[in-house]
Amino acid sequence: MDRLVRAFPLTRRSAIEAARSSDAAERARGLQTVAAAYWRPVYSYLRLHWRKPHDEAADLAQEFFAELIDKELLARFDPAQARLRTWLRICIDGLVANDTRAARRQKRGGGAPAFDFDSIRGDVEALQTLASPEVAFEREWARAVFALALQRLQERCKHEGKDRYYALLDAYDLGDRPSYAVLAERFGIAVTDVTNRLAWARRELRTTVVEVLRELTASDAELREEMGALLEPS
Amino acid sequence: MRHLDDAALSRLREAVSEPDLSDTRYRLLSVAGRGGMGTVYVAEDALLSRKVALKVLELTNAPETLLRREATMLASLEHPGIVPVHDAGTLPDGRIWYAMKLVQGERLDEALQRPPGLIERLRIFLHICETVAFAHAHGVLHRDLKPQNIMIGSFGEVLVLDWGLARLFGDGDDRARAGTPGFSAPEPHNDAQADVYSLGAILSQMQPLPAAVQAIALKATAGRGERYATVAALADDIDRFLEGAAVSAVAEGPWQKSARWLSRHRVAAGIVGAYLAGRGLIFFFTGH
Numbered sequence: 001m002d003r004l005v006r007a008f009p010l011t012r013r014s015a016i017e018a019a020r021s022s023d024a025a026e027r028a029r030g031l032q033t034v035a036a037a038y039w040r041p042v043y044s045y046l047r048l049h050w051r052k053p054h055d056e057a058a059d060l061a062q063e064f065f066a067e068l069i070d071k072e073l074l075a076r077f078d079p080a081q082a083r084l085r086t087w088l089r090i091c092i093d094g095l096v097a098n099d100t101r102a103a104r105r106q107k108r109g110g111g112a113p114a115f116d117f118d119s120i121r122g123d124v125e126a127l128q129t130l131a132s133p134e135v136a137f138e139r140e141w142a143r144a145v146f147a148l149a150l151q152r153l154q155e156r157c158k159h160e161g162k163d164r165y166y167a168l169l170d171a172y173d174l175g176d177r178p179s180y181a182v183l184a185e186r187f188g189i190a191v192t193d194v195t196n197r198l199a200w201a202r203r204e205l206r207t208t209v210v211e212v213l214r215e216l217t218a219s220d221a222e223l224r225e226e227m228g229a230l231l232e233p234s
Numbered sequence: 235m236r237h238l239d240d241a242a243l244s245r246l247r248e249a250v251s252e253p254d255l256s257d258t259r260y261r262l263l264s265v266a267g268r269g270g271m272g273t274v275y276v277a278e279d280a281l282l283s284r285k286v287a288l289k290v291l292e293l294t295n296a297p298e299t300l301l302r303r304e305a306t307m308l309a310s311l312e313h314p315g316i317v318p319v320h321d322a323g324t325l326p327d328g329r330i331w332y333a334m335k336l337v338q339g340e341r342l343d344e345a346l347q348r349p350p351g352l353i354e355r356l357r358i359f360l361h362i363c364e365t366v367a368f369a370h371a372h373g374v375l376h377r378d379l380k381p382q383n384i385m386i387g388s389f390g391e392v393l394v395l396d397w398g399l400a401r402l403f404g405d406g407d408d409r410a411r412a413g414t415p416g417f418s419a420p421e422p423h424n425d426a427q428a429d430v431y432s433l434g435a436i437l438s439q440m441q442p443l444p445a446a447v448q449a450i451a452l453k454a455t456a457g458r459g460e461r462y463a464t465v466a467a468l469a470d471d472i473d474r475f476l477e478g479a480a481v482s483a484v485a486e487g488p489w490q491k492s493a494r495w496l497s498r499h500r501v502a503a504g505i506v507g508a509y510l511a512g513r514g515l516i517f518f519f520t521g522h
Contacts, residue, residue, distance in 0.1 A: 123239075139240075139243070142243060142247075143238050143243055146238060146243065147238055150238075150246075169249075173242070173246055173249045174238070174242045174245070174246070177245065195256070196256065199254050202249045202252070202254065203254050203326050203327050205246075205249065205250055206250045206327050207327055209250055224292070227292070230247070231247050231250065231251050232268065
């Protein structure tokens with residue numbers, strides 16, 4: 001996924017709109033962005049809802065994104081009718097209902113990037129007994145959104161010479177929340193610097209999360225809904 | 235990049251939600267509650283060493299003027315039934331916040347679990363009506379009146395909270411339909427009658443109620459045209475009930491009028507009754 005994000009840098013424009021663009025490059029960028037955010041949820045949905053074994057779920061998910069890109073399915077998505085996640089789940093259901101292994105073998109690859117389903121197999125299997133397929137789908141979506149935002153923030157920090165700001169966020173919010181005093185000692189800075197740099201990194205992370213969600217939504221109302229779903233999962 | 239397990243996901247959610255108050259005089263203490271429009275935190279005002287309620291509005295991409303409206307609207311309504319706004323500002327990430335008095339007390343829906351006496355319940359209801367009527371007089375509709383948005387303070391004060399969906403009369407924003415099922419009027423919220431409906435729904439929750447008050451609640455939640463036109467008209471009917479006078483919600487027959495007169499003038503009726511009984515006894519024994 002990291003490779004994917006670097007290959008298709010996110011912009012502030014909605015990926016949904018980009019996916020419907022008449023410009024082929026813009027259309028590809030939009031589709032790739034959606035794929036980057038949804039490959040994990042799609043795989044988990046196939047595993048938990050359709051109870052597909054790992055290999056078959058990975059094949060189907062790969063095929064799903066190949067079709068999404070090759071057939072430009074996103075052009076048919078109407079934000080006024082449903083949220084993107086709901087619509088994608090309906091598309092997956094359709095794909096599974098019409099699935100034939102022979103067809104899949106022919107479509108495998110297509111224009112979609114190759115996803116590393118082996119790397120998330122353990123996470124999804126751990127969810128099997130803990131969450132419904134819908135909850136798992138939402139959780140994997142949230143994980144993907146945060147992963148995209150963190151990736152972009154990390155790159156920005158590196159570009160601006162603020163690697164250590166990101167490192168603080170990584171140690172505190174992705175780590176086990178050591179005290180500010182421990183972090184100050186570990187990074188060789190004052191506790192007030194820890195407070196300020198962490199506040200900056202969190203603020204930038206929020207802004208980046210909003211940017212990522214803006215790309216994955218088609219309207220301000222949908223953006224607000226998605227922000228709510230991300231921060232306050234039901 | 236590190237793998238995001240569920241614990242990390244939860245910490246990230248918290249990190250992204252938590253407002254950055256480093257440029258303000260407030261320090262977060264805890265979350266008091268979350269709603270559709272934002273989150274209310276308990277915070278400490280470091281300058282004045284007191285606790286405040288700090289609301290952070292969550293509308294991610296709405297124009298700042300819209301976001302500021304709740305705070306400015308509230309600040310413009312100075313009334314004992316409306317929580318005063320102390321301070322307001324913008325977070326570095328663009329979210330609007332405002333600090334207001336931290337109200338300690340019990341929500342009306344909680345208070346009604348152990349309902350106080352009828353007179354106290356109606357006193358509370360009249361205070362709610364006064365506050366809403368005051369807002370209407372200043373051109374503001376609440377649009378989300380319900381027991382959960384009414385706070386009974388430690389000293390009996392009654393406060394109407396959560397003006398997040400409020401709008402000005404004639405305001406044509408895109409949030410025309412609002413409120414909570416069961417408490418919001420069936421028609422679009424576009425005038426004072428919408429709040430009258432919600433008040434009627436609140437009154438009907440204040441059980442047990444005598445028949446006349448039940449009739450008032452029914453009239454307040456009736457269809458447009460039959461409903462009280464204003465909050466003041468609704469409150470007047472409650473006042474009339476408390477004074478023992480006829481309420482507009484009940485069409486009385488002669489017997490009901492007599493019963494209400496007797497109930498209202500018990501002492502006078504008792505004196506007249508005693509006088510007539512005495513005269514009757516005198517007549518019986520003396521024939522005069």
